[in-house]
Amino acid sequence: MAITIYTNDDIRPGAIAGQRIAIIGYGSQGRAHAQNLKDSGQDVIAGVRHGGKGWRHATADGVPTAEPADAVRGADIIAILTPDMAQAEVYRDIIEPNAKPGAAILFAHGFSIIYGRITPRADMDVILVAPKGPGDLVRREYQRGRGVPSLFAIEQDATGKARDRAMGYARGNGGATGGLLETTFREETETDLFGEQAVLCGGAKELVMSGFNTLVEAGYQPEIAYFECMHELKLIVDLFYEGGITRMNEFISETAKWGSVKSGPRVITDETRARMKTILDEIQSGQFAREWIEENEAGKPRYDAWVQADSEQPIEQTGAKLRERMAWLHAPQAPAEAA
Numbered sequence: 001m002a003i004t005i006y007t008n009d010d011i012r013p014g015a016i017a018g019q020r021i022a023i024i025g026y027g028s029q030g031r032a033h034a035q036n037l038k039d040s041g042q043d044v045i046a047g048v049r050h051g052g053k054g055w056r057h058a059t060a061d062g063v064p065t066a067e068p069a070d071a072v073r074g075a076d077i078i079a080i081l082t083p084d085m086a087q088a089e090v091y092r093d094i095i096e097p098n099a100k101p102g103a104a105i106l107f108a109h110g111f112s113i114i115y116g117r118i119t120p121r122a123d124m125d126v127i128l129v130a131p132k133g134p135g136d137l138v139r140r141e142y143q144r145g146r147g148v149p150s151l152f153a154i155e156q157d158a159t160g161k162a163r164d165r166a167m168g169y170a171r172g173n174g175g176a177t178g179g180l181l182e183t184t185f186r187e188e189t190e191t192d193l194f195g196e197q198a199v200l201c202g203g204a205k206e207l208v209m210s211g212f213n214t215l216v217e218a219g220y221q222p223e224i225a226y227f228e229c230m231h232e233l234k235l236i237v238d239l240f241y242e243g244g245i246t247r248m249n250e251f252i253s254e255t256a257k258w259g260s261v262k263s264g265p266r267v268i269t270d271e272t273r274a275r276m277k278t279i280l281d282e283i284q285s286g287q288f289a290r291e292w293i294e295e296n297e298a299g300k301p302r303y304d305a306w307v308q309a310d311s312e313q314p315i316e317q318t319g320a321k322l323r324e325r326m327a328w329l330h331a332p333q334a335p336a337e338a339a
Contacts, residue, residue, distance in 0.1 A: 004181075006182070007177070008177060011170075011171045011180075012168075015165070015168030019077055020044075020075045021037055021169070022047050022078045023037075023045070023079050024068055024072070024078060024080050024095070025054075025086075027082075027135070028135030029081045030135070031057055033081065034058065036142045038061075041172075042172050045063070045074070045075070047065075047068035047069075047070070050065075077103070077104045078099060078103055079169075080107060084109065084117075085292075091120075099121070102158065103125070104126070104165045105124050105125070106128065108129060109192060114289075115286055115293075120156060124158055126156035127162050127165055127169075128152060128153040128183075129151070131149075131173065131175055133149075141174060142173070147174030147177030149180070150178060151180075151183045151188050152181075152182055153184050190284055194280050204233075208230050208315070209315055211225075212226060212314070212318075215228065222318040227322075236252075
């Protein structure tokens with residue numbers, strides 16, 4: 001059965017009219033959500049520490065501020081947009097003791113709910129609105145009148161208003177302009193983690209580094225290897241983004257297409273797919289979440305070492321030198337892009 005893609009016309013006008021929205025966590029997503037919702041005419045307040053980075057940004061953005069607990073006390077919808085590992089403490093110390101009865105707690109990722117980090121009060125609506133893009137893109141696309149496609153989900157409907165709240169929030173953030181799809185907390189969480197690990201971040205990064213190293217070890221110049229294995233990847237991803245594999249095939253050469261269909265399956269083999277399934281199994285069982293929580297509790301020694309090792313890869317050294325000479329990367333942004 002085809003999934004329904006909701007638009008602004010499918011959302012009840014005034015779905016969250018008169019409801020105050022507290023944004024807790026004024027980072028990439030929080031800043032974008034707050035500005036978009038404010039520009040949509042919603043009553044928004046940023047819960048930030050006075051004098052901190054979030055307070056400075058919110059003040060510059062013209063978003064009203066209050067200390068986090070004070071922002072929560074008066075809010076009908078509380079968007080918790082802090083990093084996953086901080087959310088349990090934020091909920092325990094700030095949200096649970098201060099949220100008024102019948103308030104909604106809104107997430108942009110279901111990690112804390114699915115893996116039991118937070119158990120919201122029974123009187124609270126528990127909803128999710130997850131834009132499918134980083135905060136700066138969410139803001140830029142809103143300003144252009146387009147919006148980033150978003151997911152929404154209802155985990156707990158204590159008031160009978162949870163669906164209106166989620167869809168109204170998504171509309172105010174530009175998500176229904178981009179296209180709004182309904183999901184569940186579990187589906188959003190597990191697919192998001194899998195995509196990050198197996199394809200978008202982990203998989204793509206390892207594929208690029210391995211291709212670069214293969215060429216350099218065979219005696220080719222690092223600069224040429226960089227262009228072939230990393231730089232040109234953006235061109236292909238842009239074609240995927242615009243029209244999928246079909247569009248890529250429309251724009252690459254016949255030789256490239258022959259190489260794609262002949263050699264691609266030799267890179268991503270049955271063994272690779274079996275490893276992807278193992279990664280998904282670890283996400284579904286909670287093993288990944290347990291290990292990530294334990295890593296944080298231990299002070300993140302492996303995390304820090306592995307991230308540092310990535311930054312020291314030969315492709316990073318080569319790329320940094322080449323990008324210094326790419327004038328277009330350093331050109332001033334147009335106003336809509338800079339905002």
